[in-house]
Amino acid sequence: MKADVLIVGQGLAGSLLAWQLLRRDQRILVVDRDEAVTSSKVAAGLVTPLAGSRFNLPGGLEERLLHAKQFYWDIEELTGERLFHHRKIARLFRSREEGKLWNERLAKEGESLRRYAGPLSIDRNRFHLPHGGFEMSGGGWLDVPHFLEVTRQRLIESASYAIGRVGSDEVHATGCGIRWKNVEAGSVVFCEGWRGNLNRFFEWLPMNPVLGDILDLRLPELQDEQRIVSKGGWLLPLGGGNFRAGSTYRHDIAEESPSKEAKEEITEKLSSITPLPFEVTNHRAAIRPVIRRSQIFMGTHPARPKIGFFNGLGSKGVLNGPWHAGKLAAHLVEGGPLPESADLQSNLV
DSSP: OEEEEEEEOOSHHHHHHHHHHHHTTOOEEEEEOOOSOOHHHHOOOEEOSSBTTTTBOOTTHHHHHHHHHHHHHHHHHHHOOOOEEEOOEEEEOSSHHHHHHHHHHHHHHHHHHTTTEEOOOOOTTTSOOSSOEEEEOSOEEEOHHHHHHHHHHHHHHTTOEEEOOOOGGGEEEOSSSEEETTEEEEEEEEOOGGGTTSSTTTTTSOBOOEEEEEEEEEOGGGTTOOSEEEESEEEEEEETTEEEEEOOOBSOOSSSSOOHHHHHHHHHHHHHHOOSOOEEEEEEEEEEOOBTTTOOEEEEOSSOTTEEEEEOOGGGHHHHHHHHHHHHHHHHHHOOOOOTTTBGGGOOO
């Protein structure tokens, strides 16, 4: 079999890259392990324009947010499947200091912040709100497992998908590209998640994986709440009184499985959001790929230009991933430049 690009891994990174390459009329083959539990399949897929406890407004946010929404809209139009859910976010302050910081930021950067934030109206009998908060617009969530399945079906229809494991020792350079078993490709891109540096080509990359947990809940008394609610942890409405709550970031990874301590941590966060009773219906955990300080790395090996890498999308992957995948696809196909902040060869030290 011949392909322009062989993609190893069909998580969020591999799926985004696949769509961007298909847009450029590339022949691709995506090879995936087809594991039941992966970080992409467990991910909440949240998009929150103002990030973290300091309400950071990332550089290039507007461009990447518009790009992401258009990207998911285009795939929805193409497949007839609903993937991205636009939702406002009720951002509750965790402390008086956090509320004070927000007001200081608002006084200095009010024009830019008010594009994504406005006054909060919320029922104080159903939510803990001792320090106030605001309502964030422009966000939402991607149903990542559904997005992965829709992508997989499209790849199967075009004979561009295979279940398998691609060992880096099985990938060999040829005169015009690479060879893996009976596949000849112009290039290969490894999108292997937390296994990113368990690979002879990229074992030098500073991977620092974390184990993350998410709970599924029944909370019937909040079934009319449509907003994502955030306060240290987060509460994501799925409809009909069903919710998702998270999350944890555990570096002490003994095994890839849920733990009692992680469940208690999330329920404690949830109890700080609402006093209402809830029932935990499911608990999942998966290892997330983290590189350095949640940095996206992509590009080609410094000594092997036909061997590429795309990883580290992290908690902002749904927002930032489509834009970065488009840049990588343009680089592979047209030789376009990569963003310096993510270019693997610009971040070797």
